[in-house]
Amino acid sequence: TRSTRPQRMLKAVQKKATKGDPESVISAIDYFCKHSEWAMNVGDEKGSILDSVVTEVNPSTVLELGTYCGYSTVRIARLLSPGTKFITLEFNPANVTIARQIIAYAGLQDKVTVVEGSSGDLIPQMKERFGITTFDFIFLDHWKDRYLPDIKLFEECGLLRKGSVLLADNVICPGAPEYLEYVRNSPRYESRYYPAHLEYTKVEDGLEKSVFLE
Ligand SMILES: CCc1ncnc2c1ncn2[C@@H]1O[C@H](/C=C/CNC(=O)c2cc(-c3ccc(F)cc3)cc(O)c2O)[C@@H](O)[C@H]1O
Numbered sequence: 001t002r003s004t005r006p007q008r009m010l011k012a013v014q015k016k017a018t019k020g021d022p023e024s025v026i027s028a029i030d031y032f033c034k035h036s037e038w039a040m041n042v043g044d045e046k047g048s049i050l051d052s053v054v055t056e057v058n059p060s061t062v063l064e065l066g067t068y069c070g071y072s073t074v075r076i077a078r079l080l081s082p083g084t085k086f087i088t089l090e091f092n093p094a095n096v097t098i099a100r101q102i103i104a105y106a107g108l109q110d111k112v113t114v115v116e117g118s119s120g121d122l123i124p125q126m127k128e129r130f131g132i133t134t135f136d137f138i139f140l141d142h143w144k145d146r147y148l149p150d151i152k153l154f155e156e157c158g159l160l161r162k163g164s165v166l167l168a169d170n171v172i173c174p175g176a177p178e179y180l181e182y183v184r185n186s187p188r189y190e191s192r193y194y195p196a197h198l199e200y201t202k203v204e205d206g207l208e209k210s211v212f213l214e
């Protein structure tokens with residue numbers, strides 16, 4: 001049967017990238033998406049903004065929602081200090097399989113744990129299963145209608161502390177209007193928009209960075 005796009009992306013990484021070299025894995029995926037098949041990775045332009053926010057926060061605990069093929073997982077993991085706890089959640093088992101192989105090809109398998117399941121089920125288990133009390137940095141890149149319910153879940157589960165940083169992809173395209181309205185109007189967050197473009201296109205998109213204040 002015909003291969004899937006994530007499977008073809010993995011093949012491109014194995015063909016083009018150097019094992020153990022995260023930069024070459026990132027470049028191989030960006031090349032694949034620019035010249036072979038578009039895919040919903042955060043991409044190089046928004047990826048550079050992601051890099052700068054991760055570097056600025058220098059987090060000890062990180063959560064990513066929506067691993068997909070592991071592109072942003074590799075971008076984040078390559079910047080983390082030793083001993084950082086990094087968890088990424090993905091509910092499609094086929095994507096978990098591809099992501100784990102792409103992360104391992106980059107040599108970053110010891111930096112991050114890919115957990116299979118839905119964020120709604122797993123977020124309340126962070127403390128008991130992974131010994132996490134609060135997250136310093138959270139990257140939201142899963143189904144866009146899950147951003148708002150999940151940020152409320154973080155609050156309910158006491159997983160945010162003063163200064164926790166949430167960075168959300170696609171707040172313009174496909175868009176997360178309810179989430180934007182919430183973080184921009186809530187007195188509990190300081191929010192800032194980083195304008196960019198939809199990965200590998202000229203369509204407007206951007207990232208929203210929200211800092212939890214209390
Ligand atoms: C249930 C909670 C929950 N728990 C755990 N894992 C979850 C999950 N909900 C989803 N996943 C997994 O995350 C990934 C989905 C990510 C969703 N991302 C976009 O839809 C998107 C679209 C465009 C775009 C598409 C077409 C266009 F024309 C324009 C833009 C661009 C982008 O950057 C985008 O991120 C998949 O692996 C899901 O299995």
Ligand SMILES: [Mg+2]
Binds near residue numbers: 169170
């Ligand atoms: Mg995205």
